[in-house]
Amino acid sequence: MQIIEENPLYEKIISDLLEQKYSIIENFFDPVQVEQLRNSLMEKYEEDNFKKAAIGNRTNEVIARSIRGDFILWLNEAKAEEAEKIFFSKINNFVEYLNKTCYLGILHKEFHYALYPEGTFYKRHLDTFQNDDRRKLSLVCYLNEQDWKPEYGGELVIYLNDHGKEIEKIIYPFPGRVVIFESQILEHEVKPVKTERLSITGWLKTR
Ligand SMILES: O=C(O)CCC(=O)C(=O)O
Numbered sequence: 001m002q003i004i005e006e007n008p009l010y011e012k013i014i015s016d017l018l019e020q021k022y023s024i025i026e027n028f029f030d031p032v033q034v035e036q037l038r039n040s041l042m043e044k045y046e047e048d049n050f051k052k053a054a055i056g057n058r059t060n061e062v063i064a065r066s067i068r069g070d071f072i073l074w075l076n077e078a079k080a081e082e083a084e085k086i087f088f089s090k091i092n093n094f095v096e097y098l099n100k101t102c103y104l105g106i107l108h109k110e111f112h113y114a115l116y117p118e119g120t121f122y123k124r125h126l127d128t129f130q131n132d133d134r135r136k137l138s139l140v141c142y143l144n145e146q147d148w149k150p151e152y153g154g155e156l157v158i159y160l161n162d163h164g165k166e167i168e169k170i171i172y173p174f175p176g177r178v179v180i181f182e183s184q185i186l187e188h189e190v191k192p193v194k195t196e197r198l199s200i201t202g203w204l205k206t207r
């Protein structure tokens with residue numbers, strides 16, 4: 001039998017997910033990695049590679065400005081540049097741990113850069129509404145500058161159920177912060193942003 005060395009950070013994430021269906025991790029990516037990923041996002045955005053985000057999966061693409069206003073670019077692991085390679089190696093390490101310790105059976109993953117221009121938002125939704133019930137865990141990694149202030153808006157609000165009562169968990173997109181939550185269970189939204197908001201969002205998928 002293979003022995004897995006216990007990773008306290010990953011254990012904390014797993015117990016958070018079991019207890020509250022979400023986990024917030026500070027400094028999952030260090031400031032240098034965040035800066036490199038942010039530069040890589042901005043470079044591609046300025047080259048005009050981003051697309052208006054659509055609602056629905058690839059066979060059901062309807063651009064719906066009234067629901068979400070972000071621009072996205074899917075990451076391609078096979079063509080990853082330096083910063084993205086480090087990103088994927090961290091994610092893959094975490095997935096490997098999940099699969100070995102929790103029998104989650106994560107077989108696929110998909111990630112995209114996202115840029116929310118000033119004035120945009122993403123209305124309340126469930127990440128599996130896009131006819132994709134293979135999405136198990138949603139991951140959001142924030143790539144904003146160090147001085148992100150609450151008055152910039154753009155908070156992620158996760159709607160929790162506390163014995164039948166709805167509670168709003170407000171999460172600011174501070175750099176290096178990663179939020180992981182159950183894609184099939186937790187509805188959430190991105191409040192209107194008052195300054196450009198940068199992130200990588202992705203899903204760990206089964207089957
Ligand atoms: O950027 C965030 O905080 C969440 C984004 C989101 O909900 C999504 O892309 O599905």
Ligand SMILES: [Fe+2]
Pocket residue numbers: 125126127138188
């Ligand atoms: Fe979402």
